[in-house]
Amino acid sequence: MDGPQRYYVTTPIYYVNDAPHIGHAYTTLACDVLARFKRLDGYDVKFLTGTDEHGQKVEKSAAAADMDPKAFTDKISRNFRDLADFMNFSHDDFIRTTEKRHLAACQDIWRRLQERGHIYLGSYAGWYDVRDEAFVPESELTVGPDGKKLAPSGAEVEWVEEPSYFFRLSAWQEPLLDFYQKNPDFILPRTRRNEVLSFVKGGLQDLSVSRTSFRWGIPVPGDDAHIMYVWLDALTNYITGVGYPDTESPEYGTYWPADLHMVGKDILRFHAVYWPAFLMAADLEPPRRVFAHGWWTNEGEKISKSVGNIIDPRELVEKYGLDQVRYFLLREVPFGNDGDFSHRAMVHRTNGDLANDFGNLAQRVLSMIAKNCGGAVPRAGSPTGDDDTLLAAAHDMHAGVAKCLDIQAFHEALDVLWGVVRAANAYVDHQAPWVLRKSDPDRMETVLYTLAEVIRHLALLAQPFMPGACERMLDQLAVTRDHRTFACLGSGNALVPGTTLPKPVGIFPRLVDETGEGAS
Ligand code: MSP
Numbered sequence: 001m002d003g004p005q006r007y008y009v010t011t012p013i014y015y016v017n018d019a020p021h022i023g024h025a026y027t028t029l030a031c032d033v034l035a036r037f038k039r040l041d042g043y044d045v046k047f048l049t050g051t052d053e054h055g056q057k058v059e060k061s062a063a064a065a066d067m068d069p070k071a072f073t074d075k076i077s078r079n080f081r082d083l084a085d086f087m088n089f090s091h092d093d094f095i096r097t098t099e100k101r102h103l104a105a106c107q108d109i110w111r112r113l114q115e116r117g118h119i120y121l122g123s124y125a126g127w128y129d130v131r132d133e134a135f136v137p138e139s140e141l142t143v144g145p146d147g148k149k150l151a152p153s154g155a156e157v158e159w160v161e162e163p164s165y166f167f168r169l170s171a172w173q174e175p176l177l178d179f180y181q182k183n184p185d186f187i188l189p190r191t192r193r194n195e196v197l198s199f200v201k202g203g204l205q206d207l208s209v210s211r212t213s214f215r216w217g218i219p220v221p222g223d224d225a226h227i228m229y230v231w232l233d234a235l236t237n238y239i240t241g242v243g244y245p246d247t248e249s250p251e252y253g254t255y256w257p258a259d260l261h262m263v264g265k266d267i268l269r270f271h272a273v274y275w276p277a278f279l280m281a282a283d284l285e286p287p288r289r290v291f292a293h294g295w296w297t298n299e300g301e302k303i304s305k306s307v308g309n310i311i312d313p314r315e316l317v318e319k320y321g322l323d324q325v326r327y328f329l330l331r332e333v334p335f336g337n338d339g340d341f342s343h344r345a346m347v348h349r350t351n352g353d354l355a356n357d358f359g360n361l362a363q364r365v366l367s368m369i370a371k372n373c374g375g376a377v378p379r380a381g382s383p384t385g386d387d388d389t390l391l392a393a394a395h396d397m398h399a400g401v402a403k404c405l406d407i408q409a410f411h412e413a414l415d416v417l418w419g420v421v422r423a424a425n426a427y428v429d430h431q432a433p434w435v436l437r438k439s440d441p442d443r444m445e446t447v448l449y450t451l452a453e454v455i456r457h458l459a460l461l462a463q464p465f466m467p468g469a470c471e472r473m474l475d476q477l478a479v480t481r482d483h484r485t486f487a488c489l490g491s492g493n494a495l496v497p498g499t500t501l502p503k504p505v506g507i508f509p510r511l512v513d514e515t516g517e518g519a520s
Helices: 022-040 056-064 069-086 100-115 169-182 190-201 230-235 250-255 265-281 313-320 322-331 343-372 385-406 410-431 433-439 441-462 467-476
Strands: 006-010 044-052 093-096 119-129 134-136 158-167 223-228 260-264 290-293 296-298 339-341
Touching: 006 022, 006 250, 022 044, 022 069, 022 260, 022 290, 022 296, 022 313, 022 322, 022 385, 044 069, 044 250, 056 069, 069 093, 069 313, 100 119, 100 230, 100 265, 158 223, 158 265, 169 190, 169 265, 190 265, 223 230, 230 265, 260 265, 265 290, 313 322, 313 343, 322 343, 322 410, 322 467, 339 343, 343 410, 343 433, 343 441, 343 467, 385 410, 385 441, 410 433, 410 441, 433 441, 441 467
Parallel strands: 006 044, 006 260, 044 093, 260 290, 296 339
Antiparallel strands: 119 134, 119 158
């Protein structure tokens, strides 16, 4: 018999040169929502995140901190792990590229590439962008105001001249184009796919895959003078995480190829061009999808350490609440586009969607039940057309949300839920259960029962986005822990009339920002 369907999702592994910021939290949050959704949907999920600890940039940062690179990476990697716990991320594994298991994987993939004739020894003379750990062709350089040469990302480049092994990337142009054509959803969003296609159609140069001018990296097997280029090392983490080099292991067999590598737009080329080429050359399967999300700016400005406008996710959470921040980041901006963070938008969104719409719906329904139905789930009675229509909309949400999440359209998934939140609020106004209390108490119970069922569906389906708030909402509906998966959606596991409910408490308080926005 076949087991459950599996789902393997990965975040990029984060450079340990600096403190984690909102951009890092954003990428992992998106993966967390997908992992939680799939688990609740019955999938066997593997969710991998971690830290990228080798390379010239990290070596330089360690030297600047006057620390040994190992001690330095231990310290910064810990910050990323702590942030993941703080944000309530549900990863199954946290990989560090300085681990033994990863050394074995990198050296093995190198050998496979070499044995198959895809690697040759030469020498590199050209420009290198240390910030992005990228070799930059002369044709892509620009000159900054102070006369310094800059990579397309705006980072300064330095001249590098050293013996180097090369990967025959030039030979992979046609196979890659063929692969993209056969797998039209390999790169999302579409606009990003087009960018990659035109880059590859423009011709590919062989890629330098080893360095000799510094030591902080994985030694090239059989030639200790070289360390592996940090991107070949880093990308390999995705297979180390599932047991590679043991391709016969149950983990590798179950989870590889990955369903999704989530990345920011700045690192798409590494994931959508180099990585599938390395894998195909090593006779390993490429992943199924790479999604490139956009970048956040801060109140209209590019986020950068030198400008000093880095957004610390911890500060945001302390100010606005974890679930509020998780909701905002995925609702405010269509996923894939760039977005601007502003405190005003954060307050506005939270008060509108969470406090007024969702929170108020739950609060007023649960208070009415507490006051008028003896603090227990009301009787379902005989539902009418209006009740059935609303319940049917609640039952349809699961398929709607799943469809949006399959293409990483988080904002649209939330819109599916909010369509029902709005319909439920309109239903409360229209049915006016506070009037029915006197005129038709049985009908009042049916209306409140219908609403409680709709809230149960909303809270179940919103769990991946706002795990804490939804947990509290489900507690208030006395939904037991073993009835919180998506198998419990629909009428088969509906609330049981007469079940005692705890005293209702508000879940999404209204926020007030420094400018007074949000004060009622
Ligand atoms: N170490 C590489 C990834 C190797 S994966 C095999 C790396 N690390 S990073 O720490 O610089 O960036 C990690 C992620 O954070 C990237 O996906 C990047 O797009 C994202 N972000 C960094 N700043 C960001 C914003 N301002 N906004 C949104 N995401 C941003 O690249």
